[in-house]
Amino acid sequence: MKKTLALILVGLLAVSLAFAAGSKETVAKDAGxxxxxxWHAMGGVNxxxxxxxxxxxxxxxxxxxxxxxxxxxxxxxxxxxLQASGGNYPCDIVQIYDIGSxxxxxxxxxxxxxxxxxxxxxxxxxxxxxxxxxYTIDGTLYSMPFNSSTPxxxxxxxxxxxxxxxxxxxxxxxxxxxxxxxxxxxxxxSVKRYGFGMGNYGWxxxxxxxxxxxxxxxxxNGRGEQYATAVAFDQNGGGLEIVKVWDKVLKEGISPYLNIxxxxxxxxxxxxxxxxxxxxTAALKSLLLNIGDRFELGVGYFPNIxxxxxxxxxxxxxxxxxxxxxxxxxxxxxWEFLKFMISxxxxxxxxxxxxxxxxxxxxxxxxxxxxxxxxYPQFQVAIDQLHDTxxxxxxxxxSIFPEARTTxxxxxxxxxxxxxxxxxxxxxMARDINKALEEYNLVNY
Amino acid sequence: xxxxxxxxxxxxxxxxxxxxxxxxxxxxPALLVFGMFLYYPFFRTIFLxxxxxxxxxxxxxxVAFTDKDNYLTLFQSKSFWASVAVTxxxxxxxxxxxxxxxxxxxxxTEKKYRGSxxxxxxxxxxxxxxxxxxxxTFKMVxxxxxxxxxxxxxxxxxxxxxxxxxLASVIGLTIWLTSGINFIFISAxxxxxxxxxxxxxxxxxxxxxxxxxSVTIPSISPTLFFQxxxxxxGAFQSFSQIKLLxxxxxxxxxxxxxxSIYMDAFRNFRFGAAAARSVILFLIVLVITIIQFRxxxxxxxx
Numbered sequence: 073m074k075k076t077l078a079l080i081l082v083g084l085l086a087v088s089l090a091f092a093a094g095s096k097e098t099v100a101k102d103a104g105x106x107x108x109x110x111w112h113a114m115g116g117v118n119x120x121x122x123x124x125x126x127x128x129x130x131x132x133x134x135x136x137x138x139x140x141x142x143x144x145x146x147x148x149x150x151x152x153x154l155q156a157s158g159g160n161y162p163c164d165i166v167q168i169y170d171i172g173s174x175x176x177x178x179x180x181x182x183x184x185x186x187x188x189x190x191x192x193x194x195x196x197x198x199x200x201x202x203x204x205x206x207y208t209i210d211g212t213l214y215s216m217p218f219n220s221s222t223p224x225x226x227x228x229x230x231x232x233x234x235x236x237x238x239x240x241x242x243x244x245x246x247x248x249x250x251x252x253x254x255x256x257x258x259x260x261x262s263v264k265r266y267g268f269g270m271g272n273y274g275w276x277x278x279x280x281x282x283x284x285x286x287x288x289x290x291x292x293n294g295r296g297e298q299y300a301t302a303v304a305f306d307q308n309g310g311g312l313e314i315v316k317v318w319d320k321v322l323k324e325g326i327s328p329y330l331n332i333x334x335x336x337x338x339x340x341x342x343x344x345x346x347x348x349x350x351x352x353t354a355a356l357k358s359l360l361l362n363i364g365d366r367f368e369l370g371v372g373y374f375p376n377i378x379x380x381x382x383x384x385x386x387x388x389x390x391x392x393x394x395x396x397x398x399x400x401x402x403x404x405x406x407w408e409f410l411k412f413m414i415s416x417x418x419x420x421x422x423x424x425x426x427x428x429x430x431x432x433x434x435x436x437x438x439x440x441x442x443x444x445x446x447x448y449p450q451f452q453v454a455i456d457q458l459h460d461t462x463x464x465x466x467x468x469x470x471s472i473f474p475e476a477r478t479t480x481x482x483x484x485x486x487x488x489x490x491x492x493x494x495x496x497x498x499x500x501m502a503r504d505i506n507k508a509l510e511e512y513n514l515v516n517y
Numbered sequence: 518x519x520x521x522x523x524x525x526x527x528x529x530x531x532x533x534x535x536x537x538x539x540x541x542x543x544x545x546p547a548l549l550v551f552g553m554f555l556y557y558p559f560f561r562t563i564f565l566x567x568x569x570x571x572x573x574x575x576x577x578x579x580v581a582f583t584d585k586d587n588y589l590t591l592f593q594s595k596s597f598w599a600s601v602a603v604t605x606x607x608x609x610x611x612x613x614x615x616x617x618x619x620x621x622x623x624x625x626t627e628k629k630y631r632g633s634x635x636x637x638x639x640x641x642x643x644x645x646x647x648x649x650x651x652x653x654t655f656k657m658v659x660x661x662x663x664x665x666x667x668x669x670x671x672x673x674x675x676x677x678x679x680x681x682x683x684l685a686s687v688i689g690l691t692i693w694l695t696s697g698i699n700f701i702f703i704s705a706x707x708x709x710x711x712x713x714x715x716x717x718x719x720x721x722x723x724x725x726x727x728x729x730x731s732v733t734i735p736s737i738s739p740t741l742f743f744q745x746x747x748x749x750x751g752a753f754q755s756f757s758q759i760k761l762l763x764x765x766x767x768x769x770x771x772x773x774x775x776x777s778i779y780m781d782a783f784r785n786f787r788f789g790a791a792a793a794r795s796v797i798l799f800l801i802v803l804v805i806t807i808i809q810f811r812x813x814x815x816x817x818x819x
Binding site for chain 1: 678780
């Protein structure tokens with residue numbers, strides 16, 4: 073009995089060893105398609121779009137290139153995994169959010185896309201200039217923009233019509249006015265519908281700095297010759313203006329406090345509890361799907377803090393980074409894959425399926441895009457807003473942006489709970505971020 | 518098969534002085550696994566806690582016993598002490614709440630009645646639910662404007678974003694999640710209480726509550742003790758509820774130590790500070806475990 077068991081175990085061991093050896097052989101072989109791995113952070117509808125694009129690329133390049141796409145969780149989680157790999161190159165190409173850009177540049181793991189642009193004589197002007205500006209530092213295009221978005225004002229058009237509102241607000245002065253008319257109160261005094269509601273999302277804070285035409289950090293918003301060493305939003309007064317608006321909105325009950333992130337705000341908007349909200353262009357498709365016939369969805373520009381603000385929005389979302397794996401065959405294959413992902417046809421499909429911008433100018437000429445715009449004119453607003461901004465509002469680059477964003481959100485949460493006032497919140501944000509930045513710069517440069 | 522094996526008959530064939538190595542060879546596989554996954558990370562954490570680390574987590578500047586010391590920085594930070602206090606409140610409430618609900622539910626299903634199997638299944642169900650999935654569901658239930666709970670109560674309370682409710686919400690969810698395993702273990706414990714004890718208590722004229730207090734509780738005290746330890750350890754490790762419901766906020770209201778370790782290491786790139794927090798958490802858990810075993814000698818009847 074024992075002998076038989078031992079024999080079985082030994083047999084199993086031998087088989088598994090044989091498999092282990094076998095799998096190594098297939099990797100080592102030089103023939104066959106070049107295999108590259110693509111890490112992304114797109115779940116849900118967006119993730120399905122990625123999967124079908126990758127499948128199409130693989131079908132087109134059968135026998136030559138084989139891309140494996142791996143969903144790695146949210147941007148934050150994916151970023152943390154890449155970081156934890158400590159430069160062991162777990163993949164060939166990785167999608168990183170906008171605020172991870174400075175970290176990636178400093179990491180030394182990256183092969184700037186510019187190198188292949190040069191090698192391949194590829195014309196950078198194919199990319200929307202306001203999008204390319206974000207990822208171009210000192211004339212070098214570091215990563216390939218892929219899923220670009222800006223924030224928008226979404227509104228319940230049915231509610232607007234009922235209240236007789238025809239002009240979509242473009243600044244907070246106008247939002248206060250309109251929200252008052254949209255507010256519906258139950259007989260018992262509780263609010264049935266708020267006129268406006270927004271999530272506690274640090275991205276909005278960053279956008280409003282650009283909308284005021286002001287910098288978030290020093291040293292030319294972290295894009296100069298030297299990296300950022302301190303925040304600027306406390307010195308130039310922009311931060312306080314934003315937090316004062318946020319404070320007023322919460323304190324006067326114009327918006328309920330809808331927690332960190334945008335999930336709760338989105339849910340409240342879909343169910344009709346708030347009549348206006350702020351969200352990324354990338355949420356357009358899922359909002360349309362989730363709202364269905366409940367009400368008509370309207371879209372407007374991301375509102376100014378003050379009527380006479382002169383700046384513009386910057387692109388958020390993510391871009392695709394090539395990792396410096398040192399394997400030329402794989403890097404060549406990665407470049408082919410990149411070109412495919414941003415080709416006009418693919419970008420038009422990507423736009424239709426998700427709501428992210430087509431980052432390629434020529435995508436606007438495709439049939440797919442034209443049909444979609446005709447069906448959902450809301451997409452056009454996002455594109456107009458992008459064209460109306462300018463490269464100088466491209467937004468800050470900051471190594472510790474994830475922490476900075478969390479810090480801002482933390483102080484807004486305290487503001488909502490009245491444990492800090494507007495002035496104290498801005499001072500706290502600046503103090504915490506500067507301290508973190510100082511330590512980061514000390515150990516990393 | 519089972520022959521008596523006389524080791525002396527075999528051993529002398531090998532030279533005696535080789536023997537000291539033999540037991541260690543047998544231990545080697547276990548030591549390798551433990552070393553790799555337990556001891557190495559443990560000592561590495563202590564090592565890292567003495568440094569400022571760069572963005573990839575490599576020790577860069579030795580700061581122990583200087584004014585930038587990770588521990589010193591923590592001890593000087595208000596947020597850290599708030600986090601310690603929150604952790605204790607959280608662990609205390611969850612360990613006790615989970616135990617009480619487990620005890621109550623298992624007493625309720627102790628006697629068989631129509632449908633008691635169904636009730637038992639309901640009480641045990643939380644074991645089968647992943648904390649992340651439960652948190653996502655609760656996020657909807659607790660939604661500030663159109664959540665189920667607010668609709669039922671007719672209120673508009675922000676359960677996860679209001680300092681007054683955030684910790685209670687996370688505690689409530691965690692208690693519910695731990696109640697299932699408490700129910701199973703305590704139910705099993707109840708089955709092992711000898712019926713004679715109840716019979717003689719009944720003869721002595723003890724009512725239900727008296728029997729529970731004087732017979733049941735002392736008889737299952739080893740199970741209760743075991744469950745408290747499991748609850749405490751589990752509560753110290755709670756993470757997904759915090760991440761998905763409150764992100765440690767608002768302010769430091771739900772900033773338990775495990776969450777702050779995660780934030781320092783994986784969002785703020787400060788592995789040194791995260792390591793220092795881990796070491797402190799380790800010491801806290803160590804002290805609690807020692808106290809528990811001291812207490813066990815006095816309070817538990819085996």
